[in-house]
Amino acid sequence: MKINKAAVIGGGSFGTVVANILADNEIETWQWLRDATIAESINTHQKNDKYLPDTPLNPALNATTELDEAIQGADVIFVSVPSRYVREVVSSFAAKLMPQQALVSTTKGIEPERFLLMSQVLEELCPANPVGVLSGPNLAKEIARRELAATVIASKNSDLRRNVQSGLSCSYFRVYASDDLYGVELSGALKNIYAIVSGFVAALGMGENSRSMIITRSLAEMSRFAVALGANPLTFLGLAGVGDLVVTCSSPLSRNYRVGYAIGEGKTLDEAVNSLGEVAEGVNTLRYVRAKAAELDIYMPLVMGAYEVLFNGADPRLVAQGLMSGDHASDVEFALPRSEI
Numbered sequence: 240m241k242i243n244k245a246a247v248i249g250g251g252s253f254g255t256v257v258a259n260i261l262a263d264n265e266i267e268t269w270q271w272l273r274d275a276t277i278a279e280s281i282n283t284h285q286k287n288d289k290y291l292p293d294t295p296l297n298p299a300l301n302a303t304t305e306l307d308e309a310i311q312g313a314d315v316i317f318v319s320v321p322s323r324y325v326r327e328v329v330s331s332f333a334a335k336l337m338p339q340q341a342l343v344s345t346t347k348g349i350e351p352e353r354f355l356l357m358s359q360v361l362e363e364l365c366p367a368n369p370v371g372v373l374s375g376p377n378l379a380k381e382i383a384r385r386e387l388a389a390t391v392i393a394s395k396n397s398d399l400r401r402n403v404q405s406g407l408s409c410s411y412f413r414v415y416a417s418d419d420l421y422g423v424e425l426s427g428a429l430k431n432i433y434a435i436v437s438g439f440v441a442a443l444g445m446g447e448n449s450r451s452m453i454i455t456r457s458l459a460e461m462s463r464f465a466v467a468l469g470a471n472p473l474t475f476l477g478l479a480g481v482g483d484l485v486v487t488c489s490s491p492l493s494r495n496y497r498v499g500y501a502i503g504e505g506k507t508l509d510e511a512v513n514s515l516g517e518v519a520e521g522v523n524t525l526r527y528v529r530a531k532a533a534e535l536d537i538y539m540p541l542v543m544g545a546y547e548v549l550f551n552g553a554d555p556r557l558v559a560q561g562l563m564s565g566d567h568a569s570d571v572e573f574a575l576p577r578s579e580i
């Protein structure tokens with residue numbers, strides 16, 4: 240079955256990019272956003288002035304502030320609001336869904352109380368509906384410029400995977416499939432923490448060897464955490480893992496990297512976050528992952544160091560230096576376990 244109608248819940252930069260590709264692919268697309276001025280601007284000037292002011296949008300894209308108008312009859316509903324609002328927003332329409340309507344989260348964050356990923360929140364709210372996750376190295380502003388990019392659709396439901404692959408694929412956007420929902424989603428959430436650390440490293444003018452060390456040890460730390468939570472670490476080798484880690488740790492287009500960079504330059508966390516005007520999920524994810532790592536006794540020196548910098552005013556220089564002074568460690572723990580060094 241192909242997608243005849245799609246809804247995108249959220250009016251930020253990534254939601255707008257997804258909605259625009261769907262409309263370009265001649266799918267009837269409704270984007271729900273809470274700001275009537277932006278909805279009006281999308282419908283009349285084909286512009287999202289707040290989040291993607293330089294991108295002309297497809298005239299067939301419909302923006303609305305009425306949730307019912309967006310979701311009614313939609314074959315797939317993409318959820319693209321910051322993680323702290325996903326439950327509230329989806330709860331407001333969950334009871335109105337038909338069982339065949341699929342939900343796909345693009346949100347890279349964690350719900351703290353029970354350490355739930357967004358697909359788990361969707362499954363809890365909409366137990367009868369197929370659920371998927373879209374994640375990968377997908378800086379919205381690059382995709383908006385139609386620069387080549389790829390992503391991953393992860394779901395246990397093969398129809399959902401195929402529908403999203405055909406609905407979103409185009410000459411500049413390629414969609415790969417995975418059935419490891421948890422691994423794809425966990426890596427998308429975790430990499431935001433390490434983008435903040437990479438921002439420190441860049442602002443402090445450290446060399447390319449240091450940057451490479453940080454990114455590679457970030458992957459080691461992410462996969463150690465994933466294994467402790469029962470996820471498949473092999474998924475971290477794909478686009479949603481290494482791919483997203485590399486782009487977010489390297490690009491000033493990443494909001495998380497920019498937060499880290501600003502702190503590395505000496506700004507406070509509040510100053511860094513306030514100057515963004517967009518969501519940097521890694522700040523909260525860092526708090527939740529640090530607590531989980533402490534609870535489960537998982538060795539995560541970068542997470543612990545970054546937490547001290549963001550929330551206790553430690554010097555960002557100490558995060559990279561902390562790696563140099565730890566116990567002698569294994570390069571790839573799947574090849575040489577830490578216990579056998």
Ligand SMILES: NC(=O)C1=CN([C@@H]2O[C@H](COP(=O)(O)OP(=O)(O)OC[C@H]3O[C@@H](n4cnc5c(N)ncnc54)[C@H](OP(=O)(O)O)[C@@H]3O)[C@@H](O)[C@H]2O)C=CC1
Nearest residue numbers: 250251252253254319320324345346347377378379517518
């Ligand atoms: N931008 C990117 O490159 C990518 C982002 N993502 C992920 O997608 C998710 C969304 O990101 P992105 O689009 O960039 O975010 P933005 O910060 O660009 O926009 C957030 C959007 O959510 C809306 N919003 C905020 N709070 C609420 C609420 N309580 N109810 C309804 N809508 C709300 C905002 O509306 P308002 O303007 O009215 O505040 C805005 O439209 C994040 O988890 C992010 O990690 C994933 C891949 C790439």
Ligand SMILES: O=C(CO)COP(=O)(O)O
Nearest residue numbers: 375376377378493494495
């Ligand atoms: O997830 C992203 C790219 O894949 C976007 O990263 P930021 O949220 O740091 O901008």
